Amino acid sequence: MLDRTDARRLADALRAAGYTYDEVAARLGTEALDGLARNATLPADRALAGADDPQALLIRCFALQQPVPTAGLRAAIGEIVDRPELVRPADTTRVDRPTLVRAADTTARTGPHGSSEAAIEIRPYAFDDADGEHAGWLASDLTPILDGRVARPRADFVLGLSPASVTLAQLTMRTPVARALDLGTGCGVQSVHLATHAAAVVATDLNPRACAMTRLTADLNAVDLDVRQGSLYEPVAEDTFDLIVTNPPYVMSPPQGERLVYREGTHTADGLMHAVVTGAPARLNPGGALQVLGNWAITADQPWQDRLAGWIEPTGCDALVLQRERLDHYEYIELWLADAGLVGTPDYARRYAEWAGYFDALGIIGVGLGWLALYRNERDQPHLTIQDWPHQVHQPVAGAFAEFTGAVTAARRSDAELLAGTLTTAPDLTQETLGRPGAADPEHIVLRRTAGFGRAVEVDAALAAVIGACDGDLPLGMLIEAVGGLLEVNAADLVAELLPRLRTLIADGYLRG
């Protein structure tokens, strides 16, 4: 068995052999790395050009899923190669034990010609934050999609780094906090990020195998995590947090047929997402936040915004929800049937019809994909922003989520306070004008933020003139009066017209008070 000391020894050996993100990237080059990101191993295999040094062997074994000589692997990472299991001795539950490497053929694995292959993925992983670069590894199951073949994953399959993991990491607010929760931790990637700015991190997962992988990830990265197995908030029923992050299973498939815990969970349709949202306030400290990357059902009987508001309003929290993409029910079903490797199989039509019938019975006509943040700000009148935002954003958008609470507070000042105070424009704000060549005035004026969500809004000449003068010098009331004078309109009327619009612009971060 591989205990914490063994895992750290393994990390040292991987580092010594050059199996780190930067060194592997340098060895393979951009094209081969891009190929691996598309699950194509041939470009990387060609880049290695038959080499069998320790770094090449580790890349072949753990990244390309190729058999490698056991003796070479042992020389690279030591006698850990000969140990069958990875679960630490302290684990008393009979979790399905992830094995590091296994025999690649029927011949003796440890003999002079024996070969081994990876049984799990050990993936070099690196990211930058305010403290500099962090480099380590993520432990997960081997990707089942490689070089065009789609293998059927085990029911308790543990997903490695996915595009959704990366997006959630990019939208997570990185403000230093005391306690953070990574709900549905999978391979532990969010926890590795959280550990850089949270004094204590709890990682939970329904899947015991995911808990074992996350422990291994934690040990490989020398990160302290409190890993607990269980559903939703059950393992943390006595705890509260300053930040909760999660990307719960996103596939709303019918109950018939095998369900994979990493993508389907155990709830009906988006029931898990609903439970994550409604259960959050009790687990959040005042001022704390929940951030979710998830899917929600779009039903025939109400606008999606109203359905989500129905979940959020009882929480008493402020909320910022951006729907990034909307798929109709058929597109959604086709997407996941393809992901399951069913295209071209005799099962396809039956599964399609079953799924469509399931959605019909639940009144689901589409699926929204997006980002949801709840803020336990304890306002008498919580502020909900729930909108479609399919436009290009500028990652990481963490800062845009972090500025939301302050922006809402600033937007809620009384009329008198707003008019007596000064405003400045967001540093990334630009103005675009559009019109006929030679025309005295533009036909359209658009204000666009070039960071964060990349918000844009069309404004009229009076509002543009006021905003253009917001440099933190003169009080807002004086600016509106001056613009009223220029445009020859009554100042009081202009105040009444512009203040509500200015409030919205402050809440959306175009202006700062």
Ligand SMILES: C[S@@+](CC[C@H](N)C(=O)[O-])C[C@H]1O[C@@H](n2cnc3c(N)ncnc32)[C@H](O)[C@@H]1O
């Ligand atoms: C899409 S994966 C996300 C993994 C990881 N957070 C990431 O960013 O890559 C969803 C995870 O939620 C777990 N899960 C499913 N149902 C759950 C539940 N009811 N409670 C807690 N975790 C659950 C799955 O086992 C899986 O690890």
